[in-house]
Amino acid sequence: MSAFSASLRRRSALSLLMALLCGLSFAAVWPLSPPLLAANFGSFAKGRVVVGIALAGEDGSVRASEDGEVAFSAEEGTLPSGLPSALGSFLIIEQRSDMAAVYSHLAPGTLSTLVRKPKAGDAIASPGKSGWIEGPGVVYQVYDRRASSWVNPYLLLPPLTDEAPPAIRSMALTRGAKSYAIGAAASVPQGTYGISVDIADPSDAPWSAGTLAPYIVRFSIDGVEVSQEVFDVARAKDGKLTLFAKNPMAADDLRTAEGRYELGERLFTRGRTVIEVRVEDASGNKRSASWTVLVE
Amino acid sequence: MEEIGKRRLAAALVVVALLAYFLVCAFPLEKELVLVPAWSTSISAASAAQAGGASAKQKGGSTAEASGEVIPFRLGDRYGYFSPDGSILFSAVTDYGVALAPDAYATYDRLSEGFSIKSPYGVELARVAATGYPFFAAGRRFVIGPDQMTISELSESGAAKWSYQLASIATAFDASPPLAVFGLLDGSIVGLDASGKAVLDFAPGGSRIAGVYGVAVSPDGLLVAAVTGADKQRLVVLEKRSAAYRVAYHRYLSSDYRRPVYIAFTGDGRRLAYESPSGIAVYDKTSKSETIVSVPATSRLGQTMRGGQLMVFLSGSGDVKRLICTALPDRRVLDVPVKASLSFVEARNDSLFLGADDSLVRMDFEER
Numbered sequence: 001m002s003a004f005s006a007s008l009r010r011r012s013a014l015s016l017l018m019a020l021l022c023g024l025s026f027a028a029v030w031p032l033s034p035p036l037l038a039a040n041f042g043s044f045a046k047g048r049v050v051v052g053i054a055l056a057g058e059d060g061s062v063r064a065s066e067d068g069e070v071a072f073s074a075e076e077g078t079l080p081s082g083l084p085s086a087l088g089s090f091l092i093i094e095q096r097s098d099m100a101a102v103y104s105h106l107a108p109g110t111l112s113t114l115v116r117k118p119k120a121g122d123a124i125a126s127p128g129k130s131g132w133i134e135g136p137g138v139v140y141q142v143y144d145r146r147a148s149s150w151v152n153p154y155l156l157l158p159p160l161t162d163e164a165p166p167a168i169r170s171m172a173l174t175r176g177a178k179s180y181a182i183g184a185a186a187s188v189p190q191g192t193y194g195i196s197v198d199i200a201d202p203s204d205a206p207w208s209a210g211t212l213a214p215y216i217v218r219f220s221i222d223g224v225e226v227s228q229e230v231f232d233v234a235r236a237k238d239g240k241l242t243l244f245a246k247n248p249m250a251a252d253d254l255r256t257a258e259g260r261y262e263l264g265e266r267l268f269t270r271g272r273t274v275i276e277v278r279v280e281d282a283s284g285n286k287r288s289a290s291w292t293v294l295v296e
Numbered sequence: 297m298e299e300i301g302k303r304r305l306a307a308a309l310v311v312v313a314l315l316a317y318f319l320v321c322a323f324p325l326e327k328e329l330v331l332v333p334a335w336s337t338s339i340s341a342a343s344a345a346q347a348g349g350a351s352a353k354q355k356g357g358s359t360a361e362a363s364g365e366v367i368p369f370r371l372g373d374r375y376g377y378f379s380p381d382g383s384i385l386f387s388a389v390t391d392y393g394v395a396l397a398p399d400a401y402a403t404y405d406r407l408s409e410g411f412s413i414k415s416p417y418g419v420e421l422a423r424v425a426a427t428g429y430p431f432f433a434a435g436r437r438f439v440i441g442p443d444q445m446t447i448s449e450l451s452e453s454g455a456a457k458w459s460y461q462l463a464s465i466a467t468a469f470d471a472s473p474p475l476a477v478f479g480l481l482d483g484s485i486v487g488l489d490a491s492g493k494a495v496l497d498f499a500p501g502g503s504r505i506a507g508v509y510g511v512a513v514s515p516d517g518l519l520v521a522a523v524t525g526a527d528k529q530r531l532v533v534l535e536k537r538s539a540a541y542r543v544a545y546h547r548y549l550s551s552d553y554r555r556p557v558y559i560a561f562t563g564d565g566r567r568l569a570y571e572s573p574s575g576i577a578v579y580d581k582t583s584k585s586e587t588i589v590s591v592p593a594t595s596r597l598g599q600t601m602r603g604g605q606l607m608v609f610l611s612g613s614g615d616v617k618r619l620i621c622t623a624l625p626d627r628r629v630l631d632v633p634v635k636a637s638l639s640f641v642e643a644r645n646d647s648l649f650l651g652a653d654d655s656l657v658r659m660d661f662e663e664r
Contacts, residue, residue, distance in 0.1 A: 046409070046427045048443055070554050071505045071526060072467055072481070079556045080510060080595060083469035084393055084429035086444045092465075092481060094505050100481060102465060104444075113554070132407060132428065132442035143464055145482060145506060150464075236445065239460040239494065 028065050028157050029121050031103060031140045032057050035160060036205040038137060040282070041152040042213035042231035042243065044259060049241060049251040050213075051150035051234040052102070052141030054133070056205035061123035062103055062138045065157065068093035069117045071100065076108045076130035087139070088130025093118065098145040099156075105133040135207030149235040149245075154215065154282040165285035166201040166214045168277055172260060173268075173293070182275075187294035192267045195219075196260035197277050211259070214279040219263045222274055227264060268295045327663040329606075329621075329629055331648065334658040335382040339374065342384035366416045368396040369651050371638040375401070377416040378656055380647065385416050397432035404429055413437065413454060422454025433471035434515075436490075440466065447478070449492060458492025468508045468556060474517035479508025485522050485534075487513070487541070496541050500524045500532045502548075510557035512598070514565035519581065521568050523549070523557045531570065533579065545584055550574075560598030562607065567624065569597040569607065576609065578625060587626040591618065599643040600624075602661065608643045610634065619650065 032055040039045055039054035072092040078084050087104035091111055095101050107128030118124055129136045142151045154160075173180045173193040180188050197219075201212035217229045233245045241251040253262055263277070273295060278288040366377045366385060375394045376387030388403075395402045400421055404411045408429055413422040424430070426448060428441040437450040444466055448459040463486075468479030477487045477496070483506025487496030499506070503525025510523045520534040520541060528548045535544035551557075551573050559570035568579040575590035576597065591611040599608045601621070606629065611618045615637045621630035636652035643649075650657045 046442065048427075048441060048446065051443070069505070071507055072509070073555050074467070078393075078431075079468065080558050081468070081470045081512075081560075082395070082431050082433055083466060084395075084431055084440060086429055086440055086442050087465065092467075092507070102481070116554075129406075134407065143481060148463060148482060236461040236463045239492070241461045 027120060029063055030157055031055060031062050031065050032127055032138050033060065033063075035157075036137075037160075037203055037212060038135060038205040038207055039139075039209035040201075040212050041150075041154065041234075042254075043210050044213070044255055045209035049234065049243065049254060050209065051241075052139050053153050054137055054139045054209055055127075056135055056137040056207055057127050058129075058136035060127070062106060062125045062127055064093060064118040064120055064122045064124050065101060065140065065153075066095045066120045067118070068095040068101065070094075070113060070115075073111050073113050075111070085130075086132045088133065089125070089128065090131075091124060093124070095142075099151070100143045100145060102139075102141040102143065104139045104141070105129065105131050106138060134209050135205075137205075144233070147233070147235070149233040152215075152232050152282075155232065160283045162281065162283040163285065164202050165287040166199055166212075166279045166281050168279060168287055168289040169198040169200060170260075171195070171197045171275065171277070171289070171291050174256075182291045182293060186291070187296055188268065190268060190270055190295050192265055194265050195263040195275065196256050197263060198260045199277075199279055201281050212281075215282040216278075216280040217261060217263075218278040218280075220276040220278075221266060223276075226266070268293065270295050330662050330664050331630065331659040332662050334647070334660050336655055336657045337378075337382050337384065339371070339376070339384060339387050339654050339656060343387050366398060367642055367644070367649060368398055368401065368416070369640060369642070369649075369656065370394065370396055371640065371651050371653065377401075378649075380644065380649075380658070382656070382658060384656070386418065393429060395430040395432045395437075397435070397437075399435070400432065400437070402430045402432075413450075422450070422452065424450060424454040426450075426456065431469075433469075433476070434473050436471055436473070436476065438471075438476065447476075447488070449476070449488075449490075460488055460492050460494070462486060468511040468522070470511050470513045470560070472513045472515050472517045475513050475520070477511045477513045477520055479511040479522055479524070481507060483507055483524060485511060485520065485524075485532075487520060496520065496534070498534065498541060500530060500543075500546070502530055503528055509553050509555070510559035510570065512559045512561050512568060512570075514561040515563060516565055519544070519561065519565060519568075521559060521561070521570070521579075523551070523553070523559055523570060526552060526554060529553065531577075531579070533568065533581070544581070545579070558593045558595060558597050560596070562598050562600045562604060564600070564604045566604065567598075567607075569593075569609075571597075576611075578607070580625065589620070589622050589626055589628070591620055596640065596642075599641070601643045601648070602646060606643075606661075608641060608648060610639055610641050619648075 036056045038056040039050045043050045071094045076088040089106040089108045090104035093101045107126040110126040112124045144151045171182045219227045242248040273293045276290040280286045373389045377385040392406045402411045402413045409427045410425045426439045428439045439448045445462045448456045451457045464481040466478045484499040489495045505526040512521045518536045533545040534541040557571045571593035575588045576593045579586045617634045640651040646661045648659045
């Protein structure tokens with residue numbers, strides 16, 4: 001795992017750097033305007049982690065986010081050999097730097113296949129509700145071929161003008177089947193606990209696939225940062241999805257059954273412990289919360 | 297006088313030689329293959345009769361159930377089963393999607409979070425609680441998740457036997473009993489065995505844009521073929537040797553498809569049919585050669601009859617298609633128009649079952 005992590009880190013860092021440089025030097029556009037986020041990278045919908053963004057809307061056109069070349073298009077229904085298209089009607093556009101952009105759940109029959117090389121901002125389809133999606137819009141994903149990873153589209157698109165910070169609703173310590181909801185202060189017996197926190201970022205979209213995910217989650221104990229999770233990349237390896245370029249985590253371990261973010265396990269010894277969580281969304285809005293735990 | 301005698305003798309010898317040639321070298325003319333109509337039935341009329349109380353067939357009253365042979369069909373939104381003797385077990389209209397196999401079917405909604413698997417006779421075989429769409433192939437039952445990347449295989453009871461997260465979006469698929477093969481957006485071909493273990497993970501490369509536009513697996517799982525990449529597009533055939541799959545054949549194609557491509561092995565696994573700009577290309581694994589049937593390809597390539605001698609397919613699109621049978625490698629023995637916007641063809645032994653809009657027709661090949 002360590003060799004894999006190091007390799008993924010190196011490749012992802014390089015790819016992200018290139019992507020960011022490209023993002024600075026070329027103007028990318030949001031595929032749907034205004035960009036109303038119904039789901040984002042790392043959010044949780046129907047038992048799965050989303051590795052793209054869902055933009056809600058049924059008016060206007062879906063636009064190419066960058067200059068590119070159509071690599072694949074498929075209409076809603078079944079692909080040959082009976083494989084259903086859960087993405088409905090979808091387009092894959094090859095962008096610079098070995099990035100492939102996927103635009104899915106488009107309105108059937110509206111895919112622009114005549115223009116082989118659309119420019120950034122060109123209309124490529126109409127937003128739709130084809131395939132498995134809760135409401136009309138488009139799901140936009142970016143696949144980095146060099147790093148074999150899904151990249152958070154936030155890294156490539158213009159910043160969102162969102163001023164609402166994410167909310168940190170509660171924190172819980174779990175040992176075995178027992179769970180302790182922690183308020184401003186609480187006391188628990190000495191032992192090893194799983195720490196989880198309930199984070200939510202509000203969505204302005206008319207429909208949503210679930211609560212939006214933050215971009216960065218930092219977790220400190222007694223003033224020392226224990227972990228920093230950046231929702232930057234996701235990669236499937238050996239049939240399992242992992243998240244984060246630094247310290248990859250299995251997507252299945254990201255959340256509890258109740259939907260709280262797992263921050264890891266810690267041994268709590270007798271005394272007073274201060275747990276602090278700081279979260280940041282893609283627009284840079286921050287929120288922090290801390291809890292004092294008295295260990296008996 | 298002597299001169300005349302010689303001439304007569306020469307003429308007699310020529311006549312004898314000709315007679316000998318016809319008697320000794322003659323061989324019988326090849327018998328002609330003819331299609332003989334067996335029956336034709338209207339799907340809507342059968343459905344109406346069923347609604348009127350003749351639904352005993354779905355409860356187990358048909359001769360087809362006794363023999364166990366039923367054939368699934370799908371024409372647009374309408375699907376169902378019929379028996380080779382022409383009785384329609386049932387037909388229904390799906391709201392969104394249906395997974396069909398000879399032994400079971402499952403209908404599902406657009407936002408499917410569960411579905412029932414039923415036998416062709418309407419008996420519920422399993423209730424599945426899974427988010428995604430079911431699809432059945434080669435006697436195996438799968439579910440693909442809303443992300444088009446999560447694959448699960450279902451057991452007989454409907455429980456998930458295994459689940460596998462593909463590295464990127466599945467753009468192509470085919471299955472045989474030992475191997476399910478997926479072609480991915482990233483250009484790799486992934487083969488999963490019956491336990492969900494990846495026994496094949498191969499990226500052909502060699503093209504400016506990576507991708508997999510169509511995959512096929514032979515019934516024994518030993519051969520895997522794919523149309524991959526763009527600029528330039530390639531045909532790659534992999535063969536399992538000892539434990540690993542290795543490239544057995546490959547070539548760059550003149551095509552530049554940016555959409556799913558039809559490709560399939562024949563039932564005996566000897567030949568591979570795939571879509572090409574000049575028609576249906578047929579690759580023979582024995583001779584490693586290719587021939588072209590110069591008609592446009594449609595779905596369900598690779599169907600053969602009469603022990604693999606004849607390849608059958610519907611060609612074209614729109615309201616008029618062509619039913620074509622070719623004697624392999626490339627001699628066309630039948631080419632008839634089929635006037636229907638929705639159609640399918642199913643080949644079984646010496647019989648052809650043709651669906652055309654509201655009609656089902658059986659035709660049998662006979663030698664005359």
